[in-house]
Amino acid sequence: MAQRTTTLNAALAGTIDLGGDLTVKRFGFGAMRLTGQGIWGEPADREECKRVLRRALELGINFIDTADSYGPEVSERLIGETLYPYPDELVIATKGGLTRPGPGRWIPNGRPDHLRVACEGSLRRLRVQQIDLYQFHRPDPAVPFEESVGALVQLKSEGKIRHIGLSNVSTDELQRAEKLTPVVSVQNRYNVVDRSSDAVLEACSLEGLAFLPWRPVEGGELEGASGVLSEIAGRYDATPSQVALAWLLARSPVMLPIAGTSKVAHLEENLAAVALDIAPSDLQRLDTLTHTG
Numbered sequence: 001m002a003q004r005t006t007t008l009n010a011a012l013a014g015t016i017d018l019g020g021d022l023t024v025k026r027f028g029f030g031a032m033r034l035t036g037q038g039i040w041g042e043p044a045d046r047e048e049c050k051r052v053l054r055r056a057l058e059l060g061i062n063f064i065d066t067a068d069s070y071g072p073e074v075s076e077r078l079i080g081e082t083l084y085p086y087p088d089e090l091v092i093a094t095k096g097g098l099t100r101p102g103p104g105r106w107i108p109n110g111r112p113d114h115l116r117v118a119c120e121g122s123l124r125r126l127r128v129q130q131i132d133l134y135q136f137h138r139p140d141p142a143v144p145f146e147e148s149v150g151a152l153v154q155l156k157s158e159g160k161i162r163h164i165g166l167s168n169v170s171t172d173e174l175q176r177a178e179k180l181t182p183v184v185s186v187q188n189r190y191n192v193v194d195r196s197s198d199a200v201l202e203a204c205s206l207e208g209l210a211f212l213p214w215r216p217v218e219g220g221e222l223e224g225a226s227g228v229l230s231e232i233a234g235r236y237d238a239t240p241s242q243v244a245l246a247w248l249l250a251r252s253p254v255m256l257p258i259a260g261t262s263k264v265a266h267l268e269e270n271l272a273a274v275a276l277d278i279a280p281s282d283l284q285r286l287d288t289l290t291h292t293g
């Protein structure tokens with residue numbers, strides 16, 4: 001397994017610019033899993049989750065993605081409790097626009113009044129005056145998209161948000177948002193076996209916007225599968241998750257994976273993907289993969 005953790009650093013993934021004034025290493029940490037089952041309540045092993053956050057920074061990671069809805073509130077609170085006061089170079093991205101009636105349940109709310117309350121709650125829990133990157137979590141079919149984005153523009157004009165990002169959007173929605181405000185990132189589901197957001201990735205690559213693929217290691221489900229991914233992983237003495245992450249990094253210079261875990265061992269394993277040098281012929285074979293195997 002490619003796990004040379006002593007010399008490993010997220011810097012090996014290179015950097016990406018967010019909005020012209022923030023530079024982050026191109027390997028982030030997704031903090032959704034620092035919660036209980038169904039992304040609800042406190043995590044089973046809170047101390048291990050705190051170790052994960054501290055270890056992420058030790059490994060050079062300087063971009064953390066979270067949301068008010070993770071827990072809800074649990075992930076943001078844990079980040080504040082564990083890492084505050086933050087190192088200067090750390091960029092924390094959060095999101096608003098989803099509410100949580102219970103475990104595993106996610107209800108969009110893109111109303112401007114809700115987004116304001118959500119953003120103010122995130123500011124408090126993260127213990128910051130301004131959120132580096134605030135992402136609209138998911139368009140709400142019950143609220144005109146422009147009204148939701150407009151709420152973020154207003155929060156930005158008040159200094160509560162430094163940069164605006166979108167999540168779970170189409171290319172059309174990206175363009176509509178860009179008519180209202182600069183957008184610095186898009187976060188959509190994307191990985192080696194799910195290319196449904198290829199068109200959005202292409203738009204981001206053309207415009208130089210960061211693309212944050214969520215579920216980058218397919219929720220850990222690539223492990224143990226047989227087929228091309230495992231065969232290639234075996235040849236590089238790597239795990240399928242590591243190869244999936246290396247493939248993402250090679251796919252586009254705007255790619256900023258945010259693999260999530262509640263375990264230090266998985267964090268270290270995932271980060272080791274930055275040192276994997278996959279041959280172009282193997283990357284091409286992975287390009288044609290459309291399902292686990």
Ligand SMILES: NC(=O)c1ccc[n+]([C@@H]2O[C@H](COP(=O)([O-])OP(=O)(O)OC[C@H]3O[C@@H](n4cnc5c(N)ncnc54)[C@H](OP(=O)(O)O)[C@@H]3O)[C@@H](O)[C@H]2O)c1
Pocket residue numbers: 029030031032033065066137167168187188213214215216217218219220221223241258259260261262263266267269270
């Ligand atoms: N914008 C959105 O709508 C949206 C939706 C979902 C997620 N996200 C963001 O994207 C981030 C990543 O998404 P995700 O957590 O759904 O997917 P993921 O990173 O593909 O998978 C995380 C899951 O895989 C397991 N895992 C991680 N590394 C592993 C490894 N090396 N070997 C085996 N299992 C491994 C983790 O379990 P352990 O905890 O046991 O390691 C966890 O259950 C989230 O943290 C969140 O920040 C955004």
